[in-house]
Amino acid sequence: MEVIRVTVDQMVDEIFCSIVHVAAGYRSNDLRDWIETNNSMTLAGGPTNPVIESVPGVLRQEKGGAYTPSVVSIGPVHRGKLTSPEAIEESVKESTYMSSLFQRTGSNGGQTITKEGCEETLRPMANTLKACYPAVGQPEEDIVSIVTIDCCFIIELLYRHYTIQQRSDPILRDHLKSYAVRRDLLLLENQVPFSALEELFNLTVERFHPVEPTTAANRSQRRRPNISLTQCVLSFFGDMMGLKDGDISKKGGGSPIHILHLLHMCYKPWRIEHELGGGGVVIPRDQGHPCSYKPTAAQLKTAGVHLRKSERGNLFDLAFRSPFVINCRSGKLEIPRFSVSNITESFLRNLIAFEHCCPWVGSYFTSHALLIDILIDSVEDVKLFEEAKIIQNDLGSRDSVVQIFNGICRNADPHHFYYNKLFNTMEDFCTPQRAEMEIVKRNCAGNLWIKLSVFAASMLFFLTLLQTVYAMLSYHHPRKA
Structure with a gap:
């Protein structure tokens, strides 16, 4: 039996070939310089300056609503543009989610994190954050403030879901609204940089979530919370394509640009063993x-x-x-x-x-x-x-x-x-x-008399063939008297 499979090696080769193909026409010794100066890829096949991409017009004109948020805007691109009565107000993000996250940080007797503290953490990334939104003309300080609020909203929402606090959450307890929020958080233009999410996740959740148990191996090291941002994201979105349990998990290959990229990394094949000798x-x-x-x-x-x-x-x-x-x-x-x-x-x-x-x-x-x-x-x-x-x-x-x-x-x-x-x-x-053979098979499968006729004809053919062979053998090897 011949088996034709699409292997991961083939796909990986294609990705590299696409880079080489785009660079066609450059001198071979200039290829490295061309790739390193391109702002969207590196020699390793990843982004040098992550950007929250805008949906190309040729795609948006087919079905623009598939790329537009309906209940929650994330980042500066769609901020203030939602018209649905179900839309989550920016004030709700701050009063219900960000303030709740900050209160948790002081629950163990430590210093409570503030919005100003989060902005101070992200301020060294201000140039990078602004560069992530090339189509937005807002000042760096405004973008830092927007990203801070949206990151805190996402972190608190993910944490409530991960720790099974759905009953007290106005989004998670409403199945339809929860469904709509999940959809909006996976839109290409409705993203915040994953690096900013990780910075604030480590700044906040690390202060109140239970840490790893002390063992002989980590006794001399700083113990980390037994939770990660990736775990929370995958727990919240689950398996969007309905695969079997365990078939979606974080693979290697670098840091994601945003949540949508993280799920892309989780679904794409990382390694499939070749079935050498197995067909x-x-x-x-x-x-x-x-x-x-x-x-x-x-x-x-x-x-x-x-x-x-x-x-x-x-x-x-x-x-x-x-x-x-x-x-x-x-x-x-x-x-x-x-x-x-x-x-x-x-x-x-x-x-x-x-x-x-x-x-x-x-x-x-x-x-x-x-x-x-x-x-x-x-x-x-x-x-x-x-x-x-x-x-x-x-x-x-x-x-x-x-x-x-x-x-x-x-x-x-x-x-x-x-x-x-x-x-x-x-x-x-x-x-x-x-x-033609399939047509014959289908016709035979639906008619008993045809089946019997085919069987009888087959037997007649077999017996005729057997008789012919026997006659030929008798002619060439006659019995001795």
Whole structure:
């Protein structure tokens, strides 16, 4: 059985190749200088000057509401622009959340942190914070103040959720409002720098949260709180794509720019072992835009390829399995299970916009969304996904799933589509003869008399063949009298 899988090595190679491709035309000894002077990437493939990117106009014009906050603005970009009656006022952030966080800092008898103390902590970062919002013309002091309030709001909200204090929180106890806040905190333009969040998290939570127990190993070291900002973020947002427990966790690869980038880092594959000797093969890296072969799930079924839920946990780990005897058995396209909810479209569109603005992070979500867009074109395709238990449809309507994925990548083609090899292999498998065989199999499966006729004809053919062989053997080797 041949197995075609998209490996992480392929994806990592593509990210580096995208950097080299952009630098085409430069002298080889100038490549390092070109990359180091580019303000959006380094030789390691990360940001030198993190920026809260603006959604490109070509993406916003498709569905602007997917990138605009509805109940809470974070950072200076959308501050004061919310018109919904459910919007959280800036005064509520200060009086309900920031003041509560400060009160906690003095709960153990220590000095209570103040807003001025937090601003003083962030003031050395003032130039960096202002540079994070190039489209905003506010003074540094105003940006420091805004970031301080929003960071404290996020930290207190995350801490209340992490320590199970939902009943006393006006956001967490309201399921719909909590859902809306989660959505808004994952918008590309509605972010604060993760470095500022970490500074204030360490300044505040470290003062009141229980610390690590003393052991022989850490007796001489400063004990840290047995909680981290990443833990709080992942606890609050959970698994946005409905994967199995334990399939989303912080991977290596540097510090995130913001919360949306952190979740991107958690979902993207970090290491997948090659199945050497186990049927798996390492496929060459794909190049360029998606191939011309773009079948829907229903068309694949007609051509002899059936969908099957992959038991592999990573969202991007797809595989195509072809049988040994091609004309006798169907191929299997294995896709990891994921869920579709009211927040899915906004989440995916902002991740796609993030990958569009920051090519060095790869085209993971763009490639996956485009693959699903290709496979799903009608409610019949969604039905096949549901029957294979690949999609958990929390929307209730199959037509809603079609509307989400159709055109989700319009104007946002991936820098490198990671599933070209997968489609090319399926194209080679889906021959006209295979389609005809599938038609015969379906007709036989639905009619008992056809099954009996095929069985009788097969037996007659076998017996005729056996008789012919026996006659030939008798002719060439006659029995002796």
